Amino acid sequence: MQEIRCGNCSKKLGEGEYITLAIKCPRCRTVNHLRTTRSTSASHRASDTKVLHSEHQ
């Protein structure tokens, strides 16, 4: 879970999980537009395969 805080006055607005969110701060009335950038692993794969040759002699 993530803490959602106001970008202007840093009041805690809530917590949870979101991708995109627009939330209005009741204290300072700033509308906060929030977006999470998830690190998507296992999406870019294949196409170029690197073959590692480790030869120790």
Ligand SMILES: [Zn+2]
């Ligand atoms: Zn605020």
